[in-house]
Structures are given as C-alpha cells and as structure tokens.
Amino acid sequence: MLRLPKFEVAAPQTVDEALALLAEYGADAMLMAGGTDLVPNMKHGLFEPKLVVSVSAIDELQGVAIEDDGTLVIGAATTLQAVATNDEVRRRAPAFAQAAGLVAGPQLRRMGTVGGNVMLDTRCQWYNQTHFWRKSLGFCLKKDGSLCHVVEGGSKCVAAASNDTAPTLMSLGAKLVFARRNSEGQVVRKTLAVDDLYKSDGAFNKKVAGDELLIAVRIPAGAPQHRGAYGKLRDRGSIDFPLLGVAVRIDLDDAGAVADADLVAVALQARPIRLKKAAEALVGNTPGKPGWDEAVDAAAEAAYGQCHPMPNIPGDHDYRREMVPVYVRRTIRAAVAGEGPVHHV
Amino acid sequence: MRVLNLTVNGDATEVAAPAHWTLLEVLRYRMGLTGSKQGCDKGDCGACTVLIDGEPQLSCLTVAALAEGHEITTIEGLLPAHLRAGGEGPDPVQEAFDRCGALQCGFCQPGMILSARALLSENPAPTRDEIKAALSGNLCRCTGYTQIYQAVELALAEATGAEPASPSWAPGENPWAKTPEGNARPAVGAAGLTEGTGVAPSGGDSRTNGKAH
Ligand SMILES: Cc1cc2nc3c(=O)[nH]c(=O)nc-3n(C[C@H](O)[C@H](O)[C@H](O)COP(=O)(O)OP(=O)(O)OC[C@H]3O[C@@H](n4cnc5c(N)ncnc54)[C@H](O)[C@@H]3O)c2cc1C
Ligand code: SF4
Ligand code: FES
Ligand code: FES
Numbered sequence: 001m002l003r004l005p006k007f008e009v010a011a012p013q014t015v016d017e018a019l020a021l022l023a024e025y026g027a028d029a030m031l032m033a034g035g036t037d038l039v040p041n042m043k044h045g046l047f048e049p050k051l052v053v054s055v056s057a058i059d060e061l062q063g064v065a066i067e068d069d070g071t072l073v074i075g076a077a078t079t080l081q082a083v084a085t086n087d088e089v090r091r092r093a094p095a096f097a098q099a100a101g102l103v104a105g106p107q108l109r110r111m112g113t114v115g116g117n118v119m120l121d122t123r124c125q126w127y128n129q130t131h132f133w134r135k136s137l138g139f140c141l142k143k144d145g146s147l148c149h150v151v152e153g154g155s156k157c158v159a160a161a162s163n164d165t166a167p168t169l170m171s172l173g174a175k176l177v178f179a180r181r182n183s184e185g186q187v188v189r190k191t192l193a194v195d196d197l198y199k200s201d202g203a204f205n206k207k208v209a210g211d212e213l214l215i216a217v218r219i220p221a222g223a224p225q226h227r228g229a230y231g232k233l234r235d236r237g238s239i240d241f242p243l244l245g246v247a248v249r250i251d252l253d254d255a256g257a258v259a260d261a262d263l264v265a266v267a268l269q270a271r272p273i274r275l276k277k278a279a280e281a282l283v284g285n286t287p288g289k290p291g292w293d294e295a296v297d298a299a300a301e302a303a304y305g306q307c308h309p310m311p312n313i314p315g316d317h318d319y320r321r322e323m324v325p326v327y328v329r330r331t332i333r334a335a336v337a338g339e340g341p342v343h344h345v
Numbered sequence: 346m347r348v349l350n351l352t353v354n355g356d357a358t359e360v361a362a363p364a365h366w367t368l369l370e371v372l373r374y375r376m377g378l379t380g381s382k383q384g385c386d387k388g389d390c391g392a393c394t395v396l397i398d399g400e401p402q403l404s405c406l407t408v409a410a411l412a413e414g415h416e417i418t419t420i421e422g423l424l425p426a427h428l429r430a431g432g433e434g435p436d437p438v439q440e441a442f443d444r445c446g447a448l449q450c451g452f453c454q455p456g457m458i459l460s461a462r463a464l465l466s467e468n469p470a471p472t473r474d475e476i477k478a479a480l481s482g483n484l485c486r487c488t489g490y491t492q493i494y495q496a497v498e499l500a501l502a503e504a505t506g507a508e509p510a511s512p513s514w515a516p517g518e519n520p521w522a523k524t525p526e527g528n529a530r531p532a533v534g535a536a537g538l539t540e541g542t543g544v545a546p547s548g549g550d551s552r553t554n555g556k557a558h
Contacts, residue, residue: 002386004365009410032408039367039406040387054411105482106460108388110400111407238481239389 002043002130011054015061015179015213016187018053022211023181025051031213033077034111036104037120045131046121046143061115061215064089070221076115076214080165081106083114093219095168095228095247098341102232103164105239115214118166118176118194122159122202122270123241124150124312142203150312159202160267160312167247167264167272168230169194174219180212189215198271202312205270223251223260229340231331233323235315237343242267243315246303246327246342248335250282257286263299263328267320268309277302278328287336296332300325350413353378354422355429368412369393369404372419379550380420380455384484391483394456395419401463401482420455423462438462441500442493449487456483461497469505473498 012018022029030049032038033056041047055061061077064086072092074083083089084101103109103117126149127134127142139145141157148154176197179189194217198205222228227250234240245266253259261282263275278299285295309320327342334340348361353376362371369386372378372395384392386405393405396418418426423436434440438461441447448454457480464471464479471479476497477490485493502508502519 001383004367004408006363007365009364009408011411035406035408035411036388036403039408043387052408054408056411104388105391106479107391107394107401107403107482108406111402238478239484 004039004042005045005048007042007049007052009052009054011057013057013059015058015215018055018058018213019179019181019187019211021051021053022213023185027210029053030210031055031119033113033116034079034108035116036108036112037116041121041128044129045134046127055115055213066092072219072221074114074217074219076118076216077113078115080109080112080114080117084109092222092226093168093172093228094338094340095230095249095335096165096172096174096219099164099168099230099232099245099247102230102341102343104241108239114165114217117163118169118197118217119206119214120161120163120166122157122205123162124157124159124202125314126150127159150310157202158270158310158312159205160269160310161198161205161271162241162267162313163272164230164232164242164245164266166194166198167245167266168228169217169219170264170272170274171228171247171249171262172219172222174217176217177215178208178212179215180209191218195274200270202270222249225252225254225256226250227252227335227338229331229335229342231327231334231340231342233320233327233344241313243313244268244309244320244323244327246324246331248328248331250332250335252287252336255286256288257284258282263303263332265303265307265324267313268307273306275299275303275306275328277306282332296329299332300328303328347410349409351409351417352415353417354419354425355416362409364408364410366409367405368395368407368409368417371409372404372417373550378419378421382452382455384452389484390453391456391460392453394459394483396459396463399463399466401460418459420459423458436462437504438465438497438500441496441503445492445496445499447488447492447496453483453485453487457485457493461493461500464497465501465504470501470507471497 010021028050032052032054055077061075063075065073080100080103084097090097126140141148150158174194176192182188199207229248231246232242233244247264249262250258251260261279263278264272266272281298281302282295285292304325307324309317311317330342334342346361346363348359351358360375362375372381381395381404382392384390388403388406393403394401395404397415427436438458460480460483476494
C-alpha cells in the first residue's frame, strides 16, 4: 500500500482559471494531467504539492486539429491513446503516433497525456523509489540528498529523459505553446521549439517554470515524401519505460534519395540527444540503391560512437549500448519501408 | 474531507473522503468494493483496473475527487449490468473465465475481466494478438495467460456464435462449448466463489468486526 501525501485538488475549466491558481499558490501548486507520472512520484514522496491543479477539465487542451498549412495541433491534455489511434496523426507524424502507442500499457495510455509525456520527470533507479528505500540509501542529489549514485563524485544529476514521444517531436521540429501569468497578472503565451525545452540537468531537465501551462504541441507539415518511425528497447512488450528509444525522420526527394534526415535518441541522458552524424551519413543516399546499406551501417556506427548509456535507469548499460546500432539500423529501415514501430516483441 | 459524488456501477453515491485519496482507496475502504485489488499501488500491475466511461483505467493512480462526473464500473458492477441489459447470469466474460478456469489465485482476475470486457465492447472480433495487446497491462503471476486468452476467445465465440479468428481449439471442437446437458467440461471454479464476480471476498479482503484483516 502506497499512500499519497495530503493535498487539495482543483479542476479549473479554463486556462485563465488554472493560471490564476498557479499564480496564487506558487511553488505549492503542481499541474496534473493524467497523473500517471505525478501520482506515483507523489506516492514515493518525491513531490508534495499543497494543491494539485488538474488540467483534465480544460476544453482548450483537448483534441487534435489540422490547420490550413498542414500543421497538426495537439491539445496538451489529449490522451496518448487518442493520438496513437488517430489516422491523421498516424499518417502525418508516424514516428510520434508509434511512440505514443508504445508508452506504458493500455490503461496508462488512456490516462496519460501528450503534455504529461512532454513534461515527464527524468528517471533513475535510485530516484523512482519509495521514501523508505531512498532514505535507507542516504538519498541523492536529485531529491533530499547531496551525492549521486550513478556518477561517483558527480555534482550533477544524470537521471534519464524517459519520455517516448519527446525524441519523435524533436525529429519533427515540433513547437510547444505555453501560457503563464506575468507579474502584472496578464496571461502571456510563448512558443518554444521542443529542442529548446530540454536541458542536460537530470534534477530538472526543462527550461520552463512550474507556473507555465503547456497548451498544445504543434507539429509542422512534413515534407511530401516524409518517412518516420520509432524504435523502443525495453524488457517486456508492455508497461515498461524505454531502455533506449530512437526516433527517425527521413525526407526523400523526387528521385527517392534522402534529402534530409534527423535521428534523436532518448533514455540515455537527462535530455533527448540528436544523432547528427548518424543523420548526415544518410543524406544523399537512396534507399534500395547501391551504397544504401553502407550508409545505414555508417549511421549506426556514428550513433554507437555518440551514445553512452549510464547505469541511471534499469537494464545493463553495456547491453543498452550494444543495442544502439541495432535499433538505429532497424528503425531507419522501418521508416523507409513505411513500417514501424520497431519493438522486439 | 470532502463529499464526493461518484457514479459507481450505475448508482449515484455520496461518499466522504480526503481529497488526496485514490479512487481505489475510496472503492475499497469507503464503499467496501474490494473486488478492485490493491497490487503494486503505483501503476505497474493492472489489478486495480476499473472502467471509467467504459475505458479501462487504473484506480490506484486516479485521484477519487477527479472521478466525479464519470461512470465508474468495477467488477462488482458487471453482473448487475448484464442482468439490467436483459442477460442471464454473469457477464459472458465472467462466465467464460469461470468455465475455462482462467485463474489460480484470482488476484488479477477482476482487472483482467474488465480489460477484456472493454476490448469486446469496442472490438467485436479481436485476434489473439489483439487480445494479448489489450490485456498486456494486466499482470498475472499464476496462470501463464493461456487460459485467460482462451476465456476471452470463448466469450467471443459464445457472443457471436462464430469461431474466433485464431481459436485455441480445432474447428468445431471448442472444449468449453455449452451442450444441452450443460458444459462439455466441468467448470473449474464455481461461479460466485471466484474473484471474477466480485461477490465473495478473497482472503485478505474478508472482514471481521467491520475491519479488513
Ligand atoms: C508503470 C508505468 C509505465 C510507464 N511507462 C512509460 C513509458 O514506457 N514511456 C513513457 O514515456 N512514459 C511512461 N510512463 C509515464 C507516464 O505514464 C507517461 O509519460 C504519460 O504520458 C504521462 O502523462 P500524464 O498526463 O499522466 O502526466 P502527469 O503525471 O499528469 O504529469 C507529468 C508531469 O507533467 C506536468 N504536466 C502535465 N500536464 C502539463 C501541462 N499541460 N503543462 C505543464 N505541465 C504539465 C506535471 O506537472 C508533471 O510534472 C509510465 C508510467 C507508469 C506508471
Ligand atoms: S542520476 Fe540518479 S542517483 Fe544521481 S543524482 Fe540523479 S537521480 Fe540521484
Ligand atoms: S494496483 Fe494499480 S496498477 Fe497495480
Ligand atoms: S491468477 Fe494469480 S495473479 Fe492471475
């Protein structure tokens, strides 16, 4: 039995009401969408807000829309199940839909939201534990303590970004719309590239404050010959967080050659990381034509050189490293074939 | 403490509970609905699965106050709902779990049955792979899952009168099919004694002097 700490709950109906509560309570308030990350974390004594502000009743945060220029607009409180099964999302942003469909298990995808996934707390096997467990170990830098159990002598937390949709959104050049109340009490909105949301600090890997409400995720229209896929390594075929995630975007030109590509990996460090050299290895090559297999191998090799999994999340880190080129290769192949996700079961 | 207006198994109820209680705690410790099991209590196991507006969700991660305004169905509600809809006896999924012996300790069964119920309500002809995917958020530590998948296929076969897409028996040889004399095979668990109906409490949930022990 794991009890929640005491808190009060509010379920505002509008963005303005939610922001007013955040402004009033300051650091004592926390936003909650599906609660599938926040509730276990509160049960583990990692967060103890006095007020939980649920965003589930705010209509503006719900649903998927397509703008005239082809931009996909996804309300922050739209469930992962809703985007994973939405035909337009699957067609326009296959990697993102695949990643959403592989988050956790069926019940959790019906509760968990896109916004909650983007804003997911980083994870570490020394952190996502009960208060009793963490106390027995003397706590750690990220919460209540002063040292890191992953990097001996380390002064910076390296807990891993473990959100499956984040690397896909980065590869798609997605933008995030946030709202907050400024010191004059006015509601101001800002748009931030997903790339610019994350920073390499496992203690808190985002550049926005707790009083900023994510309203929507905007995915720009893809290239005419857009290809995308997501690969996820995990212990079981369901429920588990990623031990490694690889997002691939490939844009083909009229002749079928790779005009542009982007690869992003997650579940390694505090933020999703762009595999620039791996993407460069693909550009100019044509799937199925001579030189393609070598290009894919070169991409896999470049990714292997760049990715160094740490013992921050469960799973043997040497094994996770060896799986980097395997998943990069398979996910590229799935993307060009219009298939995916890449999943070992 | 606040008074929550919850709709559980078709009935509107007022129940007082602290704001930080989960729906699972309210169901079990305020309403005595111990069919929903408290397994991991943190989202891993699916034992606490309930239907919220018909969708399988985890009551251990649901703040009870936020479930106001939604239709909550627990394992205890399936049989009455089936009777109300003009059916006889338990829900066909419960009946099939009973006849296939799709349980050993029974702890996972309420959650399994609710996930299976939601699947069959949404997809009238799931394949074996779709059944596996739909139940993949419900862990069972005893059965090895085979009888559970068979039970879902049996419920499907009985509901549609057709063989399932990927049956676990040879064509026309459904070992659990009802015969005029009754079941071809004796039911493994007697209905009402299994967890699946939520009627009889399992060991840890039985009460003496009003206290769970
Ligand atoms: C057993 C288990 C397995 C899981 N497996 C996976 C997995 O494989 N992959 C994965 O990616 N995740 C996994 N998760 C985590 C989680 O279910 C998902 O990441 C989900 O998308 C979180 O969304 P939520 O709406 O439930 O977030 P919440 O828990 O409601 O919120 C998460 C964080 O985001 C903030 N937040 C939420 N909405 C907003 C908003 N609109 N604006 C600003 N901040 C906001 C909250 O304050 C909180 O800090 C798992 C969880 C469990 C319990
Ligand atoms: S990496 Fe893990 S052990 Fe180290 S400070 Fe971060 S959470 Fe704690
Ligand atoms: S008790 Fe809710 S998922 Fe295990
Ligand atoms: S029957 Fe024991 S957990 Fe499934």
